Amino acid sequence: MAVMPFAVAAERELADGQLRANLGRATRTIRDKRARVVAEVADWEPMRDRAAAVKDEVLDNLAELLARFEAAAVAAGAVVHHAQDAAHANAIVTGLVQGQRAESVVKIKSMATQEIGLNEALEAAGITPIETDLAELIVQLADDTPSHILVPAIHYNRSQIRELFARRMPGFTATSDEPAVLAGAAREYLRRTFLAAKVAVCGANFAIAETGSLVIVESEGNGRMCLTLPETLIAVVGVEKLLPRFADLGDFLRLLPRSSTGERMNPYTSIFTGVTPGDGPQRLHIVLLDNGRTQVAQDPVGRAALRCIRCSACLNVCPVYERAGGHAYGSVYPGPIGAILSPQLTGQDAGFNKTLPYASTLCGACYDVCPVKINIPEILVHLRQTGPKPVAERAAMSTLSWVMRDRRRWRAALRAARSGSAPLRLIARRHGGTLRRAPWPLSAWTAHRDAPLPAAESFRDWWRRTHEQS
Amino acid sequence: MSLAELFAERAGDYRAGMHHCTEDELPEVLAGLLAGASKVVLPPGVPAAWTTALPVPVLADGPAGTVGRTGTSSAAGAPVGDDGLGSGLVHLLTPAELDEAGLSVLTGCAVAIAETGTIVLDAGPGQGRRLLTLVPDHHVCVVRDEQIVADVPDMIPALADPTRPLTMISGPSATSDIELNRVEGVHGPRRLDIVCVHP
Numbered sequence: 001m002a003v004m005p006f007a008v009a010a011e012r013e014l015a016d017g018q019l020r021a022n023l024g025r026a027t028r029t030i031r032d033k034r035a036r037v038v039a040e041v042a043d044w045e046p047m048r049d050r051a052a053a054v055k056d057e058v059l060d061n062l063a064e065l066l067a068r069f070e071a072a073a074v075a076a077g078a079v080v081h082h083a084q085d086a087a088h089a090n091a092i093v094t095g096l097v098q099g100q101r102a103e104s105v106v107k108i109k110s111m112a113t114q115e116i117g118l119n120e121a122l123e124a125a126g127i128t129p130i131e132t133d134l135a136e137l138i139v140q141l142a143d144d145t146p147s148h149i150l151v152p153a154i155h156y157n158r159s160q161i162r163e164l165f166a167r168r169m170p171g172f173t174a175t176s177d178e179p180a181v182l183a184g185a186a187r188e189y190l191r192r193t194f195l196a197a198k199v200a201v202c203g204a205n206f207a208i209a210e211t212g213s214l215v216i217v218e219s220e221g222n223g224r225m226c227l228t229l230p231e232t233l234i235a236v237v238g239v240e241k242l243l244p245r246f247a248d249l250g251d252f253l254r255l256l257p258r259s260s261t262g263e264r265m266n267p268y269t270s271i272f273t274g275v276t277p278g279d280g281p282q283r284l285h286i287v288l289l290d291n292g293r294t295q296v297a298q299d300p301v302g303r304a305a306l307r308c309i310r311c312s313a314c315l316n317v318c319p320v321y322e323r324a325g326g327h328a329y330g331s332v333y334p335g336p337i338g339a340i341l342s343p344q345l346t347g348q349d350a351g352f353n354k355t356l357p358y359a360s361t362l363c364g365a366c367y368d369v370c371p372v373k374i375n376i377p378e379i380l381v382h383l384r385q386t387g388p389k390p391v392a393e394r395a396a397m398s399t400l401s402w403v404m405r406d407r408r409r410w411r412a413a414l415r416a417a418r419s420g421s422a423p424l425r426l427i428a429r430r431h432g433g434t435l436r437r438a439p440w441p442l443s444a445w446t447a448h449r450d451a452p453l454p455a456a457e458s459f460r461d462w463w464r465r466t467h468e469q470s
Numbered sequence: 471m472s473l474a475e476l477f478a479e480r481a482g483d484y485r486a487g488m489h490h491c492t493e494d495e496l497p498e499v500l501a502g503l504l505a506g507a508s509k510v511v512l513p514p515g516v517p518a519a520w521t522t523a524l525p526v527p528v529l530a531d532g533p534a535g536t537v538g539r540t541g542t543s544s545a546a547g548a549p550v551g552d553d554g555l556g557s558g559l560v561h562l563l564t565p566a567e568l569d570e571a572g573l574s575v576l577t578g579c580a581v582a583i584a585e586t587g588t589i590v591l592d593a594g595p596g597q598g599r600r601l602l603t604l605v606p607d608h609h610v611c612v613v614r615d616e617q618i619v620a621d622v623p624d625m626i627p628a629l630a631d632p633t634r635p636l637t638m639i640s641g642p643s644a645t646s647d648i649e650l651n652r653v654e655g656v657h658g659p660r661r662l663d664i665v666c667v668h669p
Contacts, residue, residue, distance in 0.1 A: 022649075029650050076633065134656060135647035151647060158648055179648040183656050190657065195565050211633050221604065221643035221658030228601045229565055246632050250623025253638075264480065265586035265622075265640040268658065270600075273633035278562070279599040280635060 001351040002330035002342065006359040007448060010324040019155050023325050026154045027316045033262025034313060034369070040264075041254070051251050052373040055307035058242045059297050065209040065242050066288060072212030076274020078284040083236075089289050090121035093201065093234055096285050097127050100232050102199040108216065108223045109133035110203030111149065111310050112236045112289055114332045115345070118201070129201070130193055132222035134186050141168040147326030147334065149312035150260055155325065158182065190222065200226035200281070204237045205309065206252060207286075210245045213273040214286070217256060219266050227270050233281035238289050240297075240306040252309065255371035259311035292345040301382040305340045307372040312337075314366035314376060320359055329356060336366040340379040348387040357383040358390070392444035417454045425453055473584040473618045478666055480587030484641020485654060487663040496612070496667055497523040500576065503610050503663050508572030511563065511606055513598020516576060520612070529573070531598050532562045568605035575606045575659075580636075581628045582613045585621040588640045589613060589664065592629060600635055609659040611639075614667045 002009075013019060038044055058065055070080045083089035097105055105122065107113065107129050119129040119140075131140045135153035139146050142164050146152030153161070162177035169189055174181050202223070206215040214235055216223050227233060243252065249271075257266045275284050297303045315321045315335035326334035330352065331342035339360060343353040357380045366376040389397075403413045424435060434450035437443065445451055457465075471479075482488045491499045501523035504510050510526055514533040521528060578596035579589040589611050591597045603609050619628050626632065643658030654660060 026650050132657075133647075134645050138647070151650070153647055156648075161648055179651040180653045182648055183645055183653040187656055191569070194657075195569065213633060219643065220645045220656035222656065224600065224604050224637065225657050228604055247623070247626050250626055253622045261646070263640075264483075265583075265588050265638070267484070267640050267642065267644050269636075269638040271632070271636040271638075273635075276593070276635050279593055280601075 001346045002353050002356055003351050004330055005352045006324075006328060006330070006355040009330055010320075010328040010359070013325050013328045014323060018157070019325055020323065022155055022157060023322060026148075026151060027322045030150075030262050030316045034259060034316070035262075037258045037262055037264055041258070047251050047255060048371055048373050051255055051371060052304075052307060054243060054248050054251070055240075055372050056304075057244060058240065059303055059306055061244075062239060062242070062294065062297060065244055066239060069207055069209040069212055069242060070288075072208075072210065073274055073286055074212070076212050078212065078274045078286050081285060081287045083287050083289050083291070085291050086116035089116045089236060089287055089291070090118055092287050093118060093236065094121055094125045094127065096232070096234055097122065097199050098125065100199050100283075102127065102232075104128040104130055104197070105199045105201050105234075106130050106132050106193060106197040106226050106230065107136075108200070108202040108218070108226045109136050109152070110201070110236060111332065112203045112238050113201060114146070115238075116236070116289065116291060118236065130190075130197075132190055132194070132226060133218075134183060134220060134222075137186060137190070138164065141165070145327065148315060149310055149326075149334065149337075150315075155327075190225075194222075194225040194229050197226075197230045199232045199234065200230040201234045201236065202226055204235055204241055205256065206243050206249065207237050207241045208246050208249070209242050211273055213246065213271055215249065215253075216270045217253075217266050218268050218270075219261070221268055224268055224270055227272065228280050230281055232283040232285070234285045234287065236287045236289055238291070239293050240308075256309055256311055259309075259313040259369065259371040296344045299344070302340070302344050302379055304374045305337070305344060305379055307374050308337055308341065309372060310337075311371055313369040313371065317365040317369050319361060319363065319365070324359075329359065331356065336360060336376045336380075337374070340374075340376055340383060343383055343387065348383065354388045355390075357381075357387060390444065392441035395441040396444070411460075414454065414458055418456065418458070421453050422456075425456070473620060474615045474666060474668065477582055477584040477587060477613070477618050478664075480584065481589075481641065481664055482587070484587060484644075484662075486587075486641050487661065489663060489665045491665065491667060492669070493667055496520060496665065499665055500610065500612075501525055503665070504574050504576065506572075507574035507608065508570065509574075511568065511573055511575040511602055513575075513577055513596060513602050515595025515598075516578070517596065520576065529563060529567070531602055562599075563602070565601060565605055568601060571607075573606040574608040574610060575602050576610045576612075577603055578612045579617060580630070581625050582618045583620075583622055583625055583638075584618050586640055588622075588638050590625055590629070591637045591639065592631070592634045593636075594630065594634065600637055603637065603639075604658055607655075607659055608661045608663070609639075610663045610665065612665045612667060615669060 081092050122129045131137050138153040148154040158177040165172045204214040205217045257263050321335040329338045333341045339356040348354050362377045364377050438446045509529045512528050512530045580592035581590040642654045642662045643656050645656045
């Protein structure tokens with residue numbers, strides 16, 4: 001849920017030069033890497049179509065596939081729970097951790113647990129959640145929130161991280177701020193934690209209905225540590241993470257790493273099914289999380305947002321995200337996908353969610369790169385149409401629609417705009433022919449962008465003058 | 471380009487150490503790669519021929535099924551039988567034992583993927599429990615040409631049983647979380663050596 005209007009938050013973030021430099025460099029780098037590895041794949045476009053169709057199949061048959069997943073997972077030794085909303089899921093997980101008498105849990109980076117605010121719920125119950133992904137650890141030690149789905153600490157540089165570790169990481173003594181030294185310090189600190197951990201909490205990238213398997217895609221090996229060493233593993237999985245068949249992984253494991261980090265394959269992918277005697281956790285709990293998803297699946301346009309596999313390719317190509325950064329969205333899911341997921345999952349009326357569908361130029365770059373072909377601009381427009389509208393836009397649009405409904409009114413309005421703007425044209429010439437400030441309700445437009453002035457002559461007038469005189 | 475050549479190129483891109491040999495040369499190559507280790511961790515089912523030339527002591531892990539019979543991992547540390555390699559009694563290695571400095575682990579794999587330079591372990595013979603290839607700092611993996619498939623979708627029919635614990639490994643563990651600088655070796659083995667055995 002967005003806590004302040006996007007435009008207000010973005011204005012604050014835009015003033016941070018360091019942030020803009022970090023973001024610009026990061027998004028450009030990942031964008032270029034992605035483009036290179038996607039170009040290698042001859043059947044990329046048909047694969048996107050197939051992946052979108054598989055995800056739609058999941059949404060069409062959600063109840064049936066959930067039942068199949070549950071039966072297979074239970075047969076393999078897992079315990080499956082169903083959570084209606086965030087509070088329900090948090091209560092289940094907290095109860096399970098308390099049942100193991102654990103005072104802390106190690107965590108794999110998971111958007112689902114961020115969405116439900118699991119860390120806060122665990123802390124309230126006296127349980128310490130320890131984030132083990134390096135970037136999440138940085139963000140957690142700083143008492144901050146992530147700003148990117150894939151690289152949550154994209155807004156910190158190395159000297160800020162060294163200073164943070166020195167202040168907050170027990171046993172940290174390094175004086176260098178080389179990334180290898182900092183990562184090494186995190187390895188030492190977390191190794192002790194992994195070896196002592198009794199309970200781990202993870203999400204899942206995919207859940208296979210056919211076999212009851214969970215799939216976790218990662219780079220650092222902290223995921224493998226959490227999935228292998230503790231005796232108890234609790235997975236919080238959004239119901240839209242299902243894939244019908246094991247064979248569906250063939251496409252999705254080609255699409256995700258290339259779209260996400262711009263690699264042909266990420267360093268580690270773990271696929272596990274229930275409990276394996278003697279290998280890994282002997283107690284596996286899977287919490288299937290709804291939290292508004294079945295509601296979103298009812299919306300014929302908005303439901304495509306549930307295809308999302310959280311790759312973050314749309315963030316890296318978005319001209320708005322690249323400048324404003326993740327915090328401006330004020331919601332767990334930032335960027336273009338966040339602008340369509342957050343209002344749908346937590347409600348358009350909640351907080352300032354209604355401003356998120358407007359955090360876009362509708363340029364469509366996000367749709368072009370989306371591996372599951374979510375038409376993000378279409379859903380943004382849909383949410384603008386169905387959601388509460390800003391007052392100024394409502395006023396401007398109703399006037400405009402009255403004017404445009406009649407040809408004579410329209411022509412008269414254009415002529416009035418032209419003659420009205422004639423004196424402005426002199427001033428505007430200094431700004432390249434654009435208008436910087438207009439009166440209300442048009443000021444809502446010019447507060448953040450320049451407005452073009454009407455042409456001195458309309459096409460119809462020009463045609464009449466040059467072709468119909470003789 | 472053959473699948474074996476593509477696999478070697480792509481796995482090399484991740485800065486895994488790539489080595490090539492024939493079946494006959496394998497023991498010598500492995501001995502060379504593992505000479506610097508304090509001990510070599512061996513999962514059950516590693517072919518005896520691989521270890522004939524090893525210059526360092528081995529640390530053999532008991533078969534995972536043994537623990538299944540005793541029900542919990544609390545059996546770790548208890549002798550459960552001979553590993554058949556002549557090293558005497560073996561037991562299930564604990565995470566603390568595997569965390570000892572200087573350890574290397576030697577495994578085979580279930581499948582390898584050429585396009586992505588990936589090795590796939592399925593906890594089968596010669597691969598063992600998942601923590602064996604996670605906690606030690608150095609992993610040496612043997613890949614035979616006939617185990618290499620073209621791309622990710624081809625991996626699936628090549629797996630004996632997809633519900634076994636699967637680990638797909640593409641290079642050493644890595645992070646790019648600090649200013650997008652790639653750092654190898656965060657939590658998994660910091661060094662990965664792949665030995666390609668050609669006919």
